Amino acid sequence: MSDWLFDLGNSRFKFAPLQGVRAGDVQAWPHGAETMPAEQLQALPSGDVAYVASVAAPTLTRSMLAILQGRFREVRVARTQARCAGVQVAYADPDKFGVDRFLALLAAAERGEAVVVAGVGTALTIDLLDADGLHHGGRIAASPTTMREALHARAVQLPPTGGDYSEFANDTADALASGCDGAAVALIERSRAQAARLLGHLPALLVHGGGAPALMPLLEDAHYQPALVLDGLARWAVHQPAGTR
Template sequence: MNLLVDLGNSRLKWAWAEGDTLTVGEPVDHSRPLQPQLEVLWRQAPPIGRALVASVARPRLEAELAQAIHACVGVEPEFIASAASACGVHSAYATPEKLGVDRFVAMIALHARAAVPVVLASVGTALVLDALDADGRHGGGLIAPSPMLMQEALLGATARVSASSTALTVEMAADTEDAVRSGCWLAAAALVERFYATAAARMAHPPVLVIAGGAAAELAPLVRVPSRIEPDLVLRGLAVMARSGCAKPLPNR
């Protein structure tokens, strides 16, 4: 049995993996100490062979996680690095390790599921876009603020603009609260559509649009391209890497 961990900017996601079976656990808010929370979640952990981690978090939090994994399941975690090529996916980056490991591992999950052209839009703290051809070649991507982050930036920089938890997303708003929410979410949707059109023009066949991340269900209906929502892509990609033996751990972790 393997332990798989996706350490993101705002929360930790994890799963047990054995062969093709993935059992996803309850996400953890890492604004609070990790070890007490993980001790509860992992108190009946099966014997663990490996612990693979894809992290985009700060080093301090990675160190806290490493200590918690060792204390809770008795293995040293392997922090995975992006590579020039792994599991059939080939990075477009000249310096491959600069590609966010969550993006790289998510593309591995998609390519392992089906060797078809894909555009991946992942919306969490950031809105991240990537294009992947059927042969596993990454065409590059974009990073922008998520709609939530856009709204926070707008509210922090203006004195008389307000937001509301009940605001609606509409094409033309008749009050400020709806205008703020709508502008941020429709801007994100428009960027996804533009990136999709650019990627499709460069591919031999029309790509599938996959939307992932914590706000996928809110973004998907706003995008005027047929799409499907894919949960837990990073965990699924880590499972592929564990099965195939193509995981490349970072040194000195």
């Protein structure tokens, strides 16, 4: 029997075997707002314990938990904790701090250095963690994908996808890509610069999420860690009290 990690996000579903304190090979599927294809669901693994993190809609979360409960002996859902694995969350009410952000910090803390963690999914999230595991808070904004979709919804002549980044674009698609990607990059860079002022040194930058690859060429010395949330879920799993694991 084996233990598996499941990350149900707003637009993607990822899973991987639990290997020690990290995620193994990751599989990622896109999913719709409410359902996932039946043939893919039949291909899900089964085993002993399923560790689950979800920020998806409640209906989709309940549906996925029901499926996993039929394939695993036990299903354990991760919740944000004020303190865990050496990390102390800045929010006065930890329940209001997204579990995906919390798990990303758990994984980032393993580096033992100050880090800015940027997640690029449906939202753009940015968090600062110092070398002692203290979370200094963060930001939430629209990701480039969400910006494009919102602009298209208000002005249908603006394409929701396409275009290439340019500092000064000379057509609409490129200008949209440049503006939306550039806005995300600027917010990440400002956050990192302000973190350096706060800490007295420039923290490392970790980037994850489905929209991260498009930003990586624009972010100097950033580290792309696509499995950051699943790695954090693995750390959460092994740091639970023995009686609850």
